Every structure is written in C-alpha cells, then in structure tokens.
Amino acid sequence: MRSEDIPITPRTRALIVRYEQDRPVIEATARDTLIRYGLEGDRDVASVVLHPHDPARAARSLPGQEWSEAFSEHERFAAALLKREAELHLDHLPVHIFGCAPLALMLELASRLPRRPVCVYQQAQDGSWSLGYDRMTGPATDDFFQVEGLPTGRQGGRGHVLLVVEVTRAIRDNVRSKVSVWLPEASILTTVCLRPVAGPSPTAVQNPGQVARAAAQFREVLDKLHELLEGAESVVLAIDAPVSFAAALGTVVNPTTQHPLTLLHFNADRQLYDRVHVIQARRAVAARVPTADDKLNATRVLREVQRVHTELVAWLKEPEQQPLVEHIDGQAYLRSEIEDEPAYERTPLFRHGAGKWKLDWELLLGLSALRERLQSQEDWKECLRLFLIHEAYHVRQGGLTSYNYRGIGRAGIVLEAADYDADAVGVEVALAWRKAKQGGTVKDVGQVRTLESIVWNSLEILRVFEPERPVRELAERRLRRYLIWLFHAGRFSALASRSPEVEVREELERVTVELVGLPAFRDPHESYFQQRVRLSLEDSREEVMLALYFRHRLVRMDNARAWVEDLLQALRDWEASSREALQDRVRLLFERLFERHPELLATRRPGAR
Numbered sequence: 001m002r003s004e005d006i007p008i009t010p011r012t013r014a015l016i017v018r019y020e021q022d023r024p025v026i027e028a029t030a031r032d033t034l035i036r037y038g039l040e041g042d043r044d045v046a047s048v049v050l051h052p053h054d055p056a057r058a059a060r061s062l063p064g065q066e067w068s069e070a071f072s073e074h075e076r077f078a079a080a081l082l083k084r085e086a087e088l089h090l091d092h093l094p095v096h097i098f099g100c101a102p103l104a105l106m107l108e109l110a111s112r113l114p115r116r117p118v119c120v121y122q123q124a125q126d127g128s129w130s131l132g133y134d135r136m137t138g139p140a141t142d143d144f145f146q147v148e149g150l151p152t153g154r155q156g157g158r159g160h161v162l163l164v165v166e167v168t169r170a171i172r173d174n175v176r177s178k179v180s181v182w183l184p185e186a187s188i189l190t191t192v193c194l195r196p197v198a199g200p201s202p203t204a205v206q207n208p209g210q211v212a213r214a215a216a217q218f219r220e221v222l223d224k225l226h227e228l229l230e231g232a233e234s235v236v237l238a239i240d241a242p243v244s245f246a247a248a249l250g251t252v253v254n255p256t257t258q259h260p261l262t263l264l265h266f267n268a269d270r271q272l273y274d275r276v277h278v279i280q281a282r283r284a285v286a287a288r289v290p291t292a293d294d295k296l297n298a299t300r301v302l303r304e305v306q307r308v309h310t311e312l313v314a315w316l317k318e319p320e321q322q323p324l325v326e327h328i329d330g331q332a333y334l335r336s337e338i339e340d341e342p343a344y345e346r347t348p349l350f351r352h353g354a355g356k357w358k359l360d361w362e363l364l365l366g367l368s369a370l371r372e373r374l375q376s377q378e379d380w381k382e383c384l385r386l387f388l389i390h391e392a393y394h395v396r397q398g399g400l401t402s403y404n405y406r407g408i409g410r411a412g413i414v415l416e417a418a419d420y421d422a423d424a425v426g427v428e429v430a431l432a433w434r435k436a437k438q439g440g441t442v443k444d445v446g447q448v449r450t451l452e453s454i455v456w457n458s459l460e461i462l463r464v465f466e467p468e469r470p471v472r473e474l475a476e477r478r479l480r481r482y483l484i485w486l487f488h489a490g491r492f493s494a495l496a497s498r499s500p501e502v503e504v505r506e507e508l509e510r511v512t513v514e515l516v517g518l519p520a521f522r523d524p525h526e527s528y529f530q531q532r533v534r535l536s537l538e539d540s541r542e543e544v545m546l547a548l549y550f551r552h553r554l555v556r557m558d559n560a561r562a563w564v565e566d567l568l569q570a571l572r573d574w575e576a577s578s579r580e581a582l583q584d585r586v587r588l589l590f591e592r593l594f595e596r597h598p599e600l601l602a603t604r605r606p607g608a609r
C-alpha cells in the first residue's frame with residue numbers, strides 16, 4: 001500500500017480500516033456502527049480496505065511460514081499512513097478497525113499503530129458490530145486476568161517462555177502438547193497462563209473497560225518476563241479470545257523493551273499450532289561510510305580482481321579448455337567484464353548481468369583481509385577464481401544471484417543444492433587450472449592432496465561473506481554448507497596416502513550432513529521463518545547426533561556431543577588460530593569419524609563404473 005492509496009485529506013478526523021482477510025466488511029455497516037457510538041460516521045471520516053477479501057490470498061489457508069506477506073502488508077500500511085499524515089500535517093488520526101482476520105494478524109496490526117487513538121470492533125454472529133476496545137477508555141479497577149506461572153524472582157538459563165492467553169476456552173494443555181513437536185519441554189523456561197478471574201467463557205468479556213484492564217495486565221506480564229528471564233530467546237504466544245481482544249493486546253507490545261514475541265496460529269485443519277511471525281526490535285545498523293583509505297584499498301583490490309578475472313577468461317578461451325567451458329556453460333562468463341569502480345551505494349555484494357560485474361567496496365575489503373590471512377598470493381588468487389566461477393555458474397542455474405532471487409533462503413534445501421553444484425564446479429575448474437599452470441606440483445603432491453588444498457580455499461572464500469566476527473551463530477542451511485565441505489576436506493586428507501588419484505566429479509558427489517541437538521531459534525535477520533543455530537552446546541540439554549548420507553550409505557554418530565562441540569569450536573575459532581592449526585584440528589576430527597566408518601573412504605577409480 002502506498003501513501004496515495006490512503007484517502008485522507010487535511011479535513012479528515014478519523015480513518016476506518018476494514019480488514020478483510022477472512023470475509024468482506026461492508027463500509028456502510030462500519031459507518032453506522034460509529035454513529036451508534038456517538039461518532040460522526042460520514043463527515044470527514046475516511047475508509048480504507050486492508051487486504052481486500054480474496055480466499056486464494058487469505059493467510060489462514062497458508063502454512064505458517066508463508067504468512068510473511070500479510071505481516072509485510074501491515075508494515076506497508078502503517079508506514080504509508082504515517083507518510084500521508086506527514087504530507088497533510090495531520091497528527092496521529094484515530095483509527096477504527098473492523099477486523100475479520102486471524103488473531104495473530106489482528107494483534108500484530110495493532111502493534112503497528114503506537115501512540116494513536118485506536119478503537120477495535122467485534123462482529124457478532126448476526127453480522128452486527130460492537131465496540132470491543134477503545135485505547136482512550138480507562139481500564140476497569142478489578143483485574144480481568146488471574147496470572148499463573150509468572151516467576152517471582154530472577155531465573156537463569158536459556159530457552160523460551162510459553163505464554164497462553166485463554167479467554168474464550170481453556171487451551172493450555174492442548175497448546176503444550178501441540179508445540180512439543182518443535183518446542184521441546186526442556187527448552188521451556190516457564191509456562192505462564194492468563195485466564196479470566198471467573199474462568200474462560202465465550203461471555204467472559206463484558207465491556208471495553210475489562211479489555212483495557214486485560215491489556216494493561218498483559219503488558220505487565222511481558223515487562224516482568226523481560227526483567228526476570230534475561231536468557232529467554234522469545235515469548236511464544238498462543239491466544240484463544242475475540243479478535244478485538246487480540247488487537248487490544250497488540251497495542252501494548254513493545255519489542256524494544258520486551259522479549260521477541262513469537263505468534264502462534266491454531267490451524268484447525270491440521271490440528272496444530274503454526275509459528276507465523278516474530279515481533280521483535282529491528283537491529284538498526286548504521287551504514288558504514290567508507291573513508292579515503294577504504295576507497296583507496298578497495299580500488300587496489302578491485303584492480304587485482306580484474307587481473308585475475310582477465311587471466312581466467314584468457315585461459316578458458318584456449319582450445320584445450322573448451323570441454324570445461326561447455327561443462328560449466330561458461331560463455332556468459334567469457335564475455336563478462338568487471339567494472340572499473342567499486343560500488344559505494346547500497347547494492348548487493350555482486351552483480352553479474354548483461355556481462356557486467358560490480359563489486360561492493362566492503363566485499364573488496366573483505367578480500368583484502370583474506371589475503372592477509374592466507375599469506376599466499378597463489379591461494380588468494382585461487383579464492384578469487386573460486387568465487388568468480390561460483391557466481392558465473394549461477395547464471396547457468398537460471399540467473400540465481402543475491403539480488404534477484406528475493407527470499408531464496410526460505411527455500412534452504414533448494415539453495416543448498418544450487419550452491420553445492422556451483423562450489424563443486426569451482427573446485428573442478430581450480431584443479432584444471434593447477435594442472436595447467438602448476439602441473440609438476442600437482443604431480444608431486446598428488447591429485448587428492450591438491451583437491452584438499454582447493455577445498456580449504458573454497459571454505460575460506462565462503463567465510464568472507466559472514467557479516468560478523470567472531471562467528472557465534474549461523475543460519476542452519478549455511479552451517480550445513482560448511483559441514484559438507486569440511487567433510488570433503490577431511491576425506492581428501494584421509495585418502496591422500498591410499499588413493500592419490502581419483503575421478504574428480506565422482507569424488508565431489510553430494511553429501512548430506514546434519515547435526516541434531518544444536519540450540520536453534522528463529523533467525524532474527526530474516527522476515528520469513530528460518531532456523532538459526534548457535535555454534536555452542538553450552539545451553540543444549542538435547543541428545544547430540546551427527547547424521548551423514550553419502551553414496552547410498554547412511555551413517556550416524558550417536559552420543560556425539562564431544563565430537564560436535566570440537567567441530568563447532570573450530571568454526572567459532574576460525575580466525576583465532578593459524579590455517580595450519582585449524583586444518584589439523586578438523587583432520588583429526590574426521591579421522592575419528594572415518595575410523596568408526598571406514599566405508600566412507602571407498603573411492604571410485606578413474607574410468608570405473
């Protein structure tokens with residue numbers, strides 16, 4: 001929604017919002033309702049539809065992870081309203097919400113309207129509307145809720161709070177049993193239940209004053225949880241209440257002073273609770289402004305990247321490399337050029353379209369830091385070639401890039417497969433380059449040891465794209481990418497003495513690796529649901545297991561806590577030790593795995609079927 005879509009004028013005194021997720025809201029009925037409550041329903045009162053009714057687009061029919069567009073719609077509406085008010089020099093118009101929508105959406109929508117008069121109306125079975133909540137109405141003096149399970153003192157530990165609000169029906173036991181599938185009992189720090197003093201009932205709510213008191217109590221509980229449970233990663237909220245009541249609770253949510261609030265929706269068809277959204281404070285990260293030294297360094301690195309690119313293109317154009325170019329479908333890459341200036345505006349890390357590359361200045365500084373770590377110009381240039389081939393190969397895969405495939409992380413398994421193929425092609429090209437340029441060295445150390453060296457460089461260029469140091473947590477799909485290539489590096493090391501020559505494409509066959517039992521939480525950096533894991537088992541009380549599938553063999557390592565913790569520590573300490581020390585740690589870890597499962601070291605000889 002744009003600001004011009006909100007039909008207010010300098011004379012507008014209020015705005016009706018008809019929220020039609022589940023069914024249409026008749027404008028005339030909404031205006032008549034305002035008149036019944038002593039307001040002028042027509043004069044200088046504008047009306048807007050939020051999410052016009054369309055059964056095909058209704059969030060209620062979608063899986064929980066696909067509700068993000070509905071919540072984004074709220075954000076756009078709130079921003080457009082503020083912008084339009086500013087244009088017209090209006091100050092926080094009163095908003096009257098007539099909502100036909102799931103409880104989670106009503107709550108989040110109301111949370112987007114802070115510091116303004118808000119009235120929310122409740123529809124009865126006969127289609128009529130009544131005032132359910134008025135932000136300007138004083139709360140009742142008597143408590144509406146009785147609060148159960150709220151800690152009385154500070155409590156340690158990390159995990160989640162389960163918060164159940166049962167106004168219309170008792171749902172606590174059902175919620176606990178349903179969420180146990182993805183929220184283990186051991187990860188719940190406490191369960192807090194808010195229920196009417198007289199007990200849950202369809203007639204528990206009698207007037208807006210009670211709802212105002214309930215909202216105030218809800219805010220007190222959220223604030224108290226934030227004060228007493230510092231280790232809580234989120235408050236997981238389940239509600240059974242009228243829609244206007246849910247919206248009233250949303251008006252007191254403050255993500256900057258409270259824990260992230262994970263909203264649940266009860267899916268009646270599947271009889272389960274879906275996680276549909278997390279209300280949390282957005283991390284305001286000021287854009288870094290490049291200094292004169294930054295610009296000079298970035299430009300110097302860019303010139304070197306251009307030279308590496310030019311050398312690689314010239315080599316690939318040689319007749320001997322024609323089969324390799326055909327394999328990677330590299331004609332687009334052969335025609336590509338790197339632009340002469342770093343990108344200083346807000347732009348994706350790279351662009352490869354219409355034969356042009358434009359590299360971001362911060363990426364170039366990251367490549368400069370990588371050169372210092374590697375201490376080998378040849379290794380650094382190989383990292384650049386691995387990066388360039390990886391991104392060029394994405395063109396063959398349908399144009400996948402970081403800037404034109406919005407939300408690809410939501411399809412993590414698909415992205416893993418695409419990235420694996422691009423990584424493997426990069427390794428194959430790097431081996432061919434070494435054979436062509438350093439044939440004697442490859443022959444002396446052996447092809448397998450050479451492959452191990454290339455894979456380590458592939459991991460180093462992957463590390464450049466981590467936004468923070470030290471790396472304490474990773475998106476789950478990104479961790480699996482590390483695990484895949486650490487497995488290959490460890491395996492090539494173990495194979496070096498027994499099988500010095502192998503068929504490259506066969507040995508780079510895809511492996512699936514998974515760690516079970518890591519502390520996981522919703523990724524706060526993404527608007528869609530994505531698991532993020534902490535690279536430490538310190539707060540995990542779960543059984544830890546390694547599962548691996550390679551060449552039609554399923555391997556599992558139960559009771560793997562010590563092994564996994566060592567591997568996670570290596571990932572955390574990547575830059576804290578020398579490359580040699582890091583690689584030795586990982587080799588020893590995988591030697592322990594291969595001792596238990598020597599079948600993972602079976603190779604396919606060149607030409608074998």
